[in-house]
């Protein structure tokens with residue numbers, strides 16, 4: 001047999017063929033968060049149904065929680081009602097909740113891998129598009145909508161249409177200053193924000209094999225920004241070492257049985273993909289977005305495109321994006337003044353991200369006019385970072401060290417970048433208004449974000 | 465779910481690519497509110513001027529397009545966040561059908577869960593509908609017929625579109641997926657039982 005990892009996991013979880021490419025898929029794990037979890041469980045109860053398998057469901061409040069130091073659930077009162085409903089419904093249904101301020105809390109997609117909830121070869125769904133992050137563990141993980149979530153809670157299954165497969169092989173050695181974030185942003189820039197529509201991505205190649213699990217999670221996180229249903233990296237010894245001993249990872253003899261299965265997960269050497277592309281690592285440089293879609297991205301040494309560079313049908317879109325971003329066609333990107341820096345989100349808020357940012361600071365101070373935040377991805381990340389003194393290094397550089405959650409990534413918790421202000425952000429979406437009405441977002445890696453804070457402007461991290 | 469058979473009216477030519485769900489409904493509007501009343505906030509950031517009056521530059525605000533049930537767009541409509549509120553907001557402003565060359569995956573599924581029909585057509589066909597509409601927006605009627613799986617342009621050209629039978633039938637009848645799936649309860653139970661012996665590790669670690 002010569003199949004892809006994606007097809008293997010899909011086939012082994014398809015309970016029924018619903019015709020025309022649709023399957024009823026079994027879900028090994030289901031994650032819910034505060035924005036839709038309580039509401040979905042309430043809707044379920046209104047339909048007279050119960051959660052089918054509560055022990056496979058995990059509730060993680062993260063979106064509408066303040067990240068202010070010393071926050072409580074009441075710091076952002078609008079979120080408190082969502083949290084109360086998530087708590088109440090989780091308790092009534094027997095669903096585990098990682099409540100705020102307790103171990104295991106954090107951004108739902110940070111918590112899944114960190115707690116060993118997501119494992120290689122599993123299927124996992126969550127009512128959030130960045131569920132694809134979890135594919136970095138070698139799982140089939142995808143986001144679903146609220147109605148699908150109610151369905152999943154009621155049946156532990158979800159009808160899905162089988163996507164095609166799209167492999168990107170990153171070959172070669174990573175040049176200095178290039179991170180997982182740059183690798184995926186470059187791919188989105190090259191192939192487009194809709195290139196993955198109807199596809200499951202697999203990231204492979206020597207540069208991916210050499211990556212840590214945390215980096216693979218970052219890589220998979222932006223699969224949805226290419227329009228893909230999911231992104232995956234084959235599980236290997238790096239994955240298994242990462243998982244060993246995590247709270248919900250198998251133990252003892254069960255671990256041995258799991259490991260034997262996990263080794264069979266990767267795509268076969270001769271596997272065929274619907275689309276297969278290669279990226280030569282030697283061509284990559286640190287990336288920064290300049291527009292309002294993640295595909296509007298460039299090497300940090302680059303320029304904003306001119307109207308002439310752009311196909312006529314896209315010119316209006318380019319003009320609108322530049323008007324919003326306050327940039328001129330053809331202008332050099334580096335040197336653009338920055339007001340805010342946000343290090344956080346399910347893309348880049350893990351321990352290695354914080355270390356990379358702190359490394360750039362090297363005892364220096366942020367530019368006076370910049371507001372800089374670090375929002376660790378989870379309680380665990382925060383504790384680990386504090387144990388090695390990272391919080392001191394950030395504070396000494398003039399950054400705010402905050403509480404875990406989605407925070408400025410989506411501004412659902414009342415925290416926003418002011419209108420017109422320019423923010424270098426380690427998150428995944430630079431959409432109009434994403435970080436607040438009128439906020440201008442430039443996506444970049446944690447190291448690039450730290451360098452921008454020091455310089456008070458977009459700069460090439462390689463010269464820092 | 466609201467059943468869907470046919471919708472007719474002036475198509476709104478919002479011919480932009482990558483219209484994301486953050487633009488369709490800002491997340492702040494989904495904190496602490498249900499699906500009712502979201503129509504007022506659809507495209508909020510573009511639709512209103514600072515004094516909350518209609519922004520005349522925003523095409524769906526313009527005379528013949530206002531309140532129309534058919535929206536035209538360029539590729540990757542509804543990309544981004546999985547928020548189903550985007551569908552609720554569009555329906556709340558009167559949209560029952562979006563025609564685009566491609567859609568964000570989750571948005572596309574969400575549409576079918578609620579009775580908003582997403583139709584994929586080649587961009588050339590959508591441009592023709594837009595052009596024929598713009599010639600005389602007040603009189604240009606487009607029809608989307610789910611039963612016959614066709615779009616009829618203002619000049620009477622009939623363009624077929626593809627839609628999964630499963631989704632089409634559920635939408636024509638306004639049927640909910642859960643009841644369909646629960647007809648398979650025996651198959652689910654059998655699958656689980658077998659999986660429990662074959663992949664005990666996937667069960668053990670969360671008991």
Ligand code: SF4
Nearest residue numbers: 130345346406409410
């Ligand atoms: S950090 Fe941002 S992208 Fe990730 S789950 Fe939270 S809001 Fe979504």
